[in-house]
Amino acid sequence: MSKKAMIKITLKEEVLDPQGKAVLSVLKSSGYNNIKDVRVGKYIELFIDSGTENPRGSLDEEVKEISEKVLSNPLIEEFKIEIK
Amino acid sequence: MNNKNIKAGITVFPGSNCDFDVYHVLTDVFGINTSFIWHKDKINDLSGYNLIIIPGGFSYGDYLRAGALAARSLIMETLKEYAGRGGIILGICNGFQILLEAGLLSGVMLANRSLKFECKNVYLKTLKTDTPFTCAIKKDAVLKMPIAHHDGNYFATSEIINDLNKNNKIIFKYCEFNGSITGDSNPNGSLYNIAGISNEKFNVMGLMPHPERSSEKLLGSEDGGYIFKSIIKYIREK
Numbered sequence: 001m002s003k004k005a006m007i008k009i010t011l012k013e014e015v016l017d018p019q020g021k022a023v024l025s026v027l028k029s030s031g032y033n034n035i036k037d038v039r040v041g042k043y044i045e046l047f048i049d050s051g052t053e054n055p056r057g058s059l060d061e062e063v064k065e066i067s068e069k070v071l072s073n074p075l076i077e078e079f080k081i082e083i084k
Numbered sequence: 085m086n087n088k089n090i091k092a093g094i095t096v097f098p099g100s101n102c103d104f105d106v107y108h109v110l111t112d113v114f115g116i117n118t119s120f121i122w123h124k125d126k127i128n129d130l131s132g133y134n135l136i137i138i139p140g141g142f143s144y145g146d147y148l149r150a151g152a153l154a155a156r157s158l159i160m161e162t163l164k165e166y167a168g169r170g171g172i173i174l175g176i177c178n179g180f181q182i183l184l185e186a187g188l189l190s191g192v193m194l195a196n197r198s199l200k201f202e203c204k205n206v207y208l209k210t211l212k213t214d215t216p217f218t219c220a221i222k223k224d225a226v227l228k229m230p231i232a233h234h235d236g237n238y239f240a241t242s243e244i245i246n247d248l249n250k251n252n253k254i255i256f257k258y259c260e261f262n263g264s265i266t267g268d269s270n271p272n273g274s275l276y277n278i279a280g281i282s283n284e285k286f287n288v289m290g291l292m293p294h295p296e297r298s299s300e301k302l303l304g305s306e307d308g309g310y311i312f313k314s315i316i317k318y319i320r321e322k
Contacts, residue, residue: 018199075192
């Protein structure tokens with residue numbers, strides 16, 4: 001059986017997002033005047049072979065560890081995990 | 085200059101692109117016995133090296149975050165041990181980003197405020213001179229060096245900034261040619277104009293500008309050479 005972990009990584013609220021600001025300014029100049037702000041994040045999928053032994057015990061723990069230690073930088077980013 | 089008894093290692097990751105520039109300066113300008121260390125090389129112990137340089141470039145294409153993947157490669161564990169024993173490590177540009185991602189230095193690099201790749205000469209003020217990287221430089225001296233980066237916008241929590249200030253870990257700040265630290269002289273939006281910081285023991289430094297591109301008169305500035313002269317002086321006097 002295989003599972004999929006979906007991780008959404010976003011910049012913390014207090015971190016300035018120049019990429020989002022650039023997208024916002026394009027949207028405004030394209031006439032989308034109701035858009036107030038844009039924040040750009042990342043979406044990562046992990047495909048997991050749940051038949052293979054998991055060194056961390058639980059899959060939730062393993063994906064959380066991967067997200068904390070590799071996929072995001074806790075100084076500037078937050079993440080949300082969904083496993084299916 | 086003959087410094088053959090000094091042994092330097094340059095780490096190489098896929099995407100490193102300043103490795104040969106650093107090699108050229110260390111060997112041809114300063115006569116240091118220099119070799120490359122491929123990130124997969126099975127080296128358990130770096131104690132034979134007086135100095136390790138992590139050069140600039142785009143390791144692993146800067147995928148995920150600048151320096152993030154290189155910081156988690158095998159050689160970094162060996163480098164952490166080396167740093168723990170007091171080994172000297174200089175991370176330049178992408179090397180600085182790798183040191184931050186590896187946790188050997190504190191903070192993180194965001195995209196430049198301009199969202200542009202900034203490639204130009206900048207001026208740096210030397211804030212601390214009793215380190216292996218700056219011991220041949222006068223306090224407050226202004227050095228001219230080039231930057232070439234997209235993610236050089238140093239960011240950290242206020243706790244980290246307080247620690248950097250309290251323990252004098254900020255080594256270089258971007259400044260005007262006369263040494264005044266202004267918003268205009270900040271090329272990337274770095275907090276407090278930070279261009280170079282070190283760790284607690286001052287044996288690891290990250291520097292965004294490129295001293296290896298400013299160590300010869302032909303290239304318009306020899307100021308970067310003072311970083312290498314400092315390291316040589318420190319190793320000789322140790």
